[in-house]
Amino acid sequence: xxxxxxxxxxxxxxxxxxxxxxxxxxxxxxxxxxxxxxxxxxxxxxxxxxxxxxxxxxxxxxxxxxxxxxxxxxxxxxxxxxxxxxxxxxxxxxxxxxxxxxxxxxxxxxxxxxxxxxxxxxxxxxxxxxxxxxxxxxxxxxxxxxxxxxxxxxxxxxxxxxxxxxxxxxxxxxxxxxxxxxxxxxxxxxxxxxxxxxxxxxxxxxxxxxxxxxxxxxxxxxxxxxxxxxxxxxxxxxxxxxxxxxxxxxxxxxxxxxxxxxxxxxxxxxxxxxxxxxxxxxxxxxxxxxxxxxxxxxxxxxxxxxxxxxxxxxxxxxxxxxxxxxxxxxxxxxxxxxxxxxxxxxxxxxxxxxxxxxxxxxxxxxxxxxxxxxxxxxxxxxxxxxxxxxxxxxxxxxxxxxxxxxxxxxxxxxxxxxxxxxxxxxxxxxxxxxxxxxxxxxxxxxxxxxxxxxxxxxxxxxxxxxxxxxxxxxxxxxxxxxxxxxxxxxxxxxxxxxxxxxxxxxxxxxxxxxxxxxxxxxxxxxxxxxxxxxxxxxxxxxxxxxxxxxxxxxxxxxxxxxxxxxxxxxxxxxxxxxxxxxxxxxxxxxxxxxxxxxxxxxxxxxxxxxxxxxxxxxxxxxxxxxxxxxxxxxxxxxxxxxxxxxxxxxx
Numbered sequence: 001x002x003x004x005x006x007x008x009x010x011x012x013x014x015x016x017x018x019x020x021x022x023x024x025x026x027x028x029x030x031x032x033x034x035x036x037x038x039x040x041x042x043x044x045x046x047x048x049x050x051x052x053x054x055x056x057x058x059x060x061x062x063x064x065x066x067x068x069x070x071x072x073x074x075x076x077x078x079x080x081x082x083x084x085x086x087x088x089x090x091x092x093x094x095x096x097x098x099x100x101x102x103x104x105x106x107x108x109x110x111x112x113x114x115x116x117x118x119x120x121x122x123x124x125x126x127x128x129x130x131x132x133x134x135x136x137x138x139x140x141x142x143x144x145x146x147x148x149x150x151x152x153x154x155x156x157x158x159x160x161x162x163x164x165x166x167x168x169x170x171x172x173x174x175x176x177x178x179x180x181x182x183x184x185x186x187x188x189x190x191x192x193x194x195x196x197x198x199x200x201x202x203x204x205x206x207x208x209x210x211x212x213x214x215x216x217x218x219x220x221x222x223x224x225x226x227x228x229x230x231x232x233x234x235x236x237x238x239x240x241x242x243x244x245x246x247x248x249x250x251x252x253x254x255x256x257x258x259x260x261x262x263x264x265x266x267x268x269x270x271x272x273x274x275x276x277x278x279x280x281x282x283x284x285x286x287x288x289x290x291x292x293x294x295x296x297x298x299x300x301x302x303x304x305x306x307x308x309x310x311x312x313x314x315x316x317x318x319x320x321x322x323x324x325x326x327x328x329x330x331x332x333x334x335x336x337x338x339x340x341x342x343x344x345x346x347x348x349x350x351x352x353x354x355x356x357x358x359x360x361x362x363x364x365x366x367x368x369x370x371x372x373x374x375x376x377x378x379x380x381x382x383x384x385x386x387x388x389x390x391x392x393x394x395x396x397x398x399x400x401x402x403x404x405x406x407x408x409x410x411x412x413x414x415x416x417x418x419x420x421x422x423x424x425x426x427x428x429x430x431x432x433x434x435x436x437x438x439x440x441x442x443x444x445x446x447x448x449x450x451x452x453x454x455x456x457x458x459x460x461x462x463x464x465x466x467x468x469x470x471x472x473x474x475x476x477x478x479x480x481x482x483x484x485x486x487x488x489x490x491x492x493x494x495x496x497x498x499x500x501x502x503x504x505x506x507x508x509x510x511x512x513x514x515x516x517x518x519x520x521x522x523x524x525x526x527x528x529x530x531x532x533x534x535x536x537x538x539x540x541x542x543x544x545x546x547x548x549x550x551x552x553x554x555x556x557x558x559x560x561x562x563x564x565x566x567x568x569x570x571x572x573x574x575x576x577x578x579x580x581x582x583x584x585x586x587x588x589x590x591x592x593x594x595x596x597x598x599x600x601x602x603x604x605x606x607x608x609x610x611x612x613x614x615x616x617x618x619x620x621x622x623x624x625x626x627x628x629x630x631x632x633x634x635x636x637x638x639x640x641x642x643x644x645x646x647x648x649x650x651x
Contacts, residue, residue, distance in 0.1 A: 014055075017059070020059075021041050021058075021059045022037045024059075025037040028063070028068075036066075036141075036143075039143055040140040040141055040142075043143075044058070044140050047130070047171075047174045052130070052133070061136065065136070065140055066140055066141065067141050073141060077160075077163070077164055081163075081167070081476065081478055084477070084478075085433050085434070085477050086433060087125060090433070092122070092429075092436075094121060096439070099117055099188065102195065103423055103424070103427075104420055104423055118185055120185075122180075126175055127176075138170065142167050142168040143164070144169070146320070147321075147324060150165070150623050151625075154623055159475060159620070160476065162476075162621075163476035163479050164478075166478040166621055167478050170478075176304075179303040179306075179307040180304070182300045182303050183301065183303070185300070186297045190293040190296065190581050191582045193289065193293040193581065197252070197263075198221065199221060199225060199262070199263075200216050200267075201215070201216050201217045201228065203269055204241075204270070205269065206240060206270060217450075220443075220578075221578065222252070223452075223456070223578070225249055228452075229242050229245050230364045232245075233367055234367070235376075242359070242361050245271075246573060248271040249573050250576070253551060253576050255285065255286075255287035255288060255290060256285060260281075260283065261276070288544055290547070290581055294580065295543050297584055298532075301313075314585065323485075323624075324623045327529075330588050330591075331526070333592075333595070334525055334526050334588065337518055337522045337591070337638055338561040340519075342515060342646060344564070345646075346512060346519070346649065350365055357567065358566045358568065363562070364520055368510075369508025373500075373505060378454075381451075382448070382450055383447050385449075386449040386454070389419050389420065389421055393417075396410075396414035397410045397414045399458075399502055400610075403609060403610065404608060404613075409610060409614070416437045421443065421444045426442035426457065426459075426460055427441050428463035430463060430466070430467025431467055431468065432471070434471065438464035440461055442454075443456075454499065454503070455499050458495050458496050458502065463491070463492045466492070469614050470620065473617070473618050475620075480621065481620070483622055483626075485586065486591075486596060487593065489590060489594075490597035491597070492593075493593060493594065494604070494609075494613065497510060497514075497597075511641075511648040512648045514597075521590045521591055522591050523557050523558065523561060524587050524590075525591045527587075528577075529585065529587075529588060531549065551575065554571075562574075595638055595641060598644070599628065599631075599632050600616065600632060602632075603633075616630075616631040624636055
C-alpha cells in the first residue's frame, strides 16, 4: 500500500511539473497557445523515457521547440513532409531490395539470402527519430488524434488539418527497435513460408490411386487451389477434382499434408483418404509448420504491445489505427452479411443451377451470370498473348486504355510500373516517394502467363495505379494512399472485375457473384478475428494448441453460418487462407474492400472510368466513411450490394 501511495505522489508531482511547463509556454506565447501546449506537452511526456533526459531537459526541450506562430508551424509541417517522404521511401526501397530472393522467382543463393533478408534498417529509423528528438518535435506541435476524435471532428477539418493529424500518427507509437526487428523477421518468415507452399494437380489422385488431372499445374495455397476449384465448374465432371482440391485445403488447415507432397509434381497423394502412393511409403508430416509461422507473428505483435504501442494490443491497432473502423462495427457488418436472408436465396438459386446438393467449395462459385470460357481456353489465350514478362509489360498502355484511361495517362502509368515474376501468387508494391515506381508481381511459367496469373496481375495493376495517383497527384504527402488496405483492395477489385473484358471476352453480370464472393470471405474474416482473440486469451499456447484452435474455430464458424445455408457440416476450409498466417488480421479488409468496391462500381458505371478512378484515388487517407462520402456520396454500407443482388435474382 505504501509503495502504491508513493507511486501516486510521484505521478502527481510529474503532472504538476508538466503543468508548470505548459504555464511557461503560455507566458511566452500568450493564452492562445494554452490548448496546443497542454496537448503537446502531454503527448511528449507520455513517450519520454529515462534515457531521453532529466525532467529539466524535458522542460527545456518543450519550451525551446514549441512553435506558436501559424507560419512557423506551416514551415515545420512542410519540412516534416519532405524529410519523412525521403526516410520512408529509402527504407521501403531498401527493404524491397533485400527481400527479392523471397518475393521474386529467382534462385535462392543459400544461407546468405536468409541472413540478408533479415536486415531491416527501417526498424532503426523509429529509434533514431526519437533519439534525435525529431519525433518529439512533431508530438509537441501536432495533435495525436484517436479514432473517436476523427469520427467526431473530421468532417470539419481542412485537408491540411487531416495531413497534420497523419504527421502526428507517424509518431503516436514509440516502439522498441528490437521489437520492430522481431516484427519484421516474423512477417518475413511467414511470407516466405506461404510462398513456398504449393501443390501440383498432377500429384493428386483419388483414394484408389487413380490420377485426377491430365495436366499438372503448380498451385499456390490457398489462392491457386481455390481458383482452380472455381475454374473447374466450366469443365465436364468436375466434382471428383473439386472434392480432392477441397480436401487438400482442409488438410492444409489440419496440418496433414505430407512433406513429400509440397511443391513436388512427382508425388502421388489422395487428400480425401490421406494416403500416399505407393502405399508402402510412410508419409512424414510437419503438422505445425504453418502455425509456427503464425505464432511468430503473434509473439512479435505481443512484443510491440509491451514496447511502445499506443493501443493496448494488435487487434486494437488493426481496427483503430490501420483500419480506422471500430472492431464492433466491422464484426457487425460481417455477421449481417453471413445471416442475410439473401444467402439462403442465393444458395437455393445455385442449387437449382447446379442440379445437385451444395458442397463446401460451392462458396467459391463465380458463374451466376453467363458461364465464363473454360480455363484451358483462357490459359491458351493468355499464354499466347503474354509468353514472358516483357510482353505483358509492353501491353500495359493498351490494357489501361481499354479500362478507360486516356492515351497520355495510360502511357504515363505504364512507364511508372515495373512488372516482375513473383515467387508467390502475386502482389503489388506501391511507391512511397516521388521518383519511385510501382511494382506489379505475378507468376510466369516457362510457357508464360496463365489465366490465374493474368487475373491476379489485373488486380495488382489496380493497386499500382491507385498507388501512383495517390502519391504523385495528392496535395499533401501525409495524405497519400487510402484510408486502409480494404480501400486499396476495393480499387484493385474494380480492375479485376473487368479481366475477361480485357481478353476480348464477355464480362458476365456480377451483382450476385459479388455478394456470394463477399459471403464466402466473411467466414474466413471472422475466423481470422476469432483466432487473434484466442491468441490473446492464450498467450502461452504452443503451435500444436494453436493448430487445434484454428481447426476448431474454422468448424465452429462454418457450422454457425454456412450449415444453415449449404446444409453440410464440419468443413475447415474457412481456415485455409494464407492471409491468416502471413498478413496479421488482414482478412476483414477483404470484406470491407468488396463492400466498398461494389458501391464504387455502381458510381463509376456509365461514367469515364479512368477519370473516376483517378478522382477517388486522390481523396487520400481520411477515415473510411469520410472517404466514401466524397467518393460515392454516402458512408460504407452493405445495402447497395444486397439490393442489387436481389434485383438480379428477381426478388
